Amino acid sequence: MAPFELATPGSLQQAIGLLDPEDPDIRPVGGGTAVMLMMKAGVLRPTRLVSLRGIEPVYSQVSIGTNGELQIGGLTRLATLEHSHLVKEGWPLLTRTLRTLSNVRVRNVATIGGNLGHADPHMDLPPVLTALGARVTVTGPQGERTFPVEQLCTGYYETVLARDELISRVIVPPQANRPAAYMKVTTRAAHDWPALGVAVVLDMQGEQIRTANVIVGAATDKPTRLSGAEAVLKGAVPDDAMLRRAGEAGAAELDIVGDPHGSASYKKHLLTVYLGRAVRIALDASARKDHA
Ligand SMILES: Cc1cc2nc3c(=O)[nH]c(=O)nc-3n(C[C@H](O)[C@H](O)[C@H](O)COP(=O)(O)OP(=O)(O)OC[C@H]3O[C@@H](n4cnc5c(N)ncnc54)[C@H](O)[C@@H]3O)c2cc1C
CATH class of the missing domain: 3.30.465.10 (Uridine Diphospho-n-acetylenolpyruvylglucosamine Reductase; domain 3)
Incomplete structure (x- = not known):
């Protein structure tokens, strides 16, 4: 590992002063769990790390x-x-x-x-x-x-x-009485990196979904809102066919990228199944007053 300076500022302003808007080799460090992995892999060779611990x-x-x-x-x-x-x-x-x-x-x-x-x-x-x-x-x-x-x-x-x-x-913002769930699909242990992550937060009017926030992770280069799936859910009273349609709409609107946790087609299939499952789990947990 190449030598680097470890700065330990005592205030946020000092920390900011030790960073450089032009220099990608100067980095802040929180817990350091990601920084250390990147350094070990050789993809990050910092000249200065600014520890935020102080x-x-x-x-x-x-x-x-x-x-x-x-x-x-x-x-x-x-x-x-x-x-x-x-x-x-x-x-x-x-x-x-x-x-x-x-x-x-x-x-x-x-x-x-x-x-x-x-x-x-x-x-x-x-x-x-x-x-x-x-x-x-x-x-x-x-x-x-x-x-x-x-x-x-x-x-x-x-x-x-x-x-x-x-x-x-x-x-x-308050989760309040919004039914909500996150489905983390892993191929090994439950706490492993996700092959797909689907977060759903619903705003209900009685049995009807007034609006839905549906965000998918581990599918593309960043967390992505599934507007097509949200449109299918909006105003609907959930049933199996509609939830399947929402999952298919989500999978169709996204150019999914494969990775070591799953191929693009596998992730696409997961999305068609797990989006509806997330909605069901959110609603069931909300009925039990035990958000998933
Ligand atoms: C074995 C292992 C398994 C993991 N599994 C999962 C998993 O299943 N799911 C999951 O979500 N994550 C997983 N992670 C990732 C983990 O969540 C991240 O490594 C961790 O959250 C990063 O936080 P940190 O404080 O250690 O960041 P650091 O390593 O300190 O920093 C990470 C990046 O953020 C920058 N940074 C640090 N603090 C700030 C700040 N305050 N403002 C701006 N930029 C900042 C750094 O410069 C660096 O670029 C896993 C990590 C490991 C090591």
Whole structure:
């Protein structure tokens, strides 16, 4: 491994000052779980790593704002979120998703900022946060900006972030009584990387779906909204035929890319089956007041 400088700033502003908008070899590090793998694989050879560990206490608070939204500090560890009672009670979809995200060793150190900043299209949280309508706040030399998580990823390991911007907060609207589910399809252990991930959050009017958010992960170069499937679900009272149609619409609208976890045709088939299954599970869990 090539030698590199390890900077340990004591404030967010100092950390930002140590980054360089022009230099891709200077990187921030949250938990370091992805950074270390990239370094071992030789795809990242940093000249400087900016550790965020020293400022973690200030940016790792989990609280509920006055408007009922969940406020998550950008350096919050995934295990903290997983075990948060606030999250479990108000955003059970997040708690359940976290339980099968990687393993306990990774969750104990990985941060939500690092998770979103990594922009691997196979990750479990981005589709779920997008379906819940979450926003992300990033801080840079010019101050803060906040935008939907949906706009963060632009392609494989690419985001809209400047190289000297840091994810400082994630804001999640109340899950409230919206039926919601995330189906993580793995080919080996349940906590393995997904061959496909489907997140569904529904807004209901009685038995009828008023609107649906359907986001798929591990299928293309970034988490992707399935507008065609959403259109089929909108206004419908779910039955097997309609759910199958929604799955087929989702599979048809996407140019799915194969990877070591599954071929494109396998993922396409998974989507036709699991999209409807996610809707069913969301509705069943909601009826039991136990969101999936
Ligand atoms: C064995 C293993 C299995 C895994 N399985 C899964 C899985 O099943 N599902 C899944 O979703 N994920 C999985 N992962 C990925 C894991 O979720 C990520 O590695 C982790 O979330 C990254 O968080 P981190 O804090 O360690 O990021 P880091 O490694 O610190 O950083 C990752 C990237 O984000 C940047 N970054 C770090 N912090 C910030 C910030 N605050 N603002 C902006 N950019 C930042 C870094 O510069 C780097 O480019 C797995 C990882 C491992 C090692």
